[in-house]
Amino acid sequence: MDAEKLNIKTLAAKYNYEKKALIAILQDIQEACHYLPQEVLGEVSKTLDIPLIDIISVATFYKAFSLEPKGEHQVTVCVGTACHIRGAPKVLDEFEKKLGIKTGQTTEDMKFSLDSVACLGCCAIGPVVVVDGNYHAQTSIRDVDKILKKY
Ligand code: FES
The missing domain is CATH 3.40.30.10 (Glutaredoxin)
Structure with missing residues (x-):
């Protein structure tokens, strides 16, 4: 999946909209965009009904995730x-x-x-x-x- 084709609803559907799939979803986004863009995390928050602050806590806890743009x-x-x-x-x-x-x-x-x-x-x-x-x-x-x- 590349960044242009990233569709959060499709991505969430792949994981049956399960909240426990948050890390897997963040991994997919990180892979596609090389970081976790704030606006995309906002969409994840709405789609999975998880508070944005909780998503950001997960994103900052794991070193594999970056909130800053990363290189290819x-x-x-x-x-x-x-x-x-x-x-x-x-x-x-x-x-x-x-x-x-x-x-x-x-x-x-x-x-x-x-x-x-x-x-x-x-x-x-x-x-x-x-x-x-x-x-x-x-x-x-x-x-x-x-x-x-x-x-
Ligand atoms: S010090 Fe352990 S792998 Fe480099």
């Missing part, structure tokens, strides 16, 4: 202890340099968002970089260009 591709660099000692800060610096943004920001062309995370639970293969859910193991600054070119 999400780059996440692990800077947890194990990855840190293997050079993750240099890898993160290199991504910042190549993308021309700081961690937590999105490129002007909305292509990439860059974030860091404390540990992804796969320390043995660090430094780990995840792009759109794809794991890149034992990364170094030399891999940054190669990884970005894939996307």
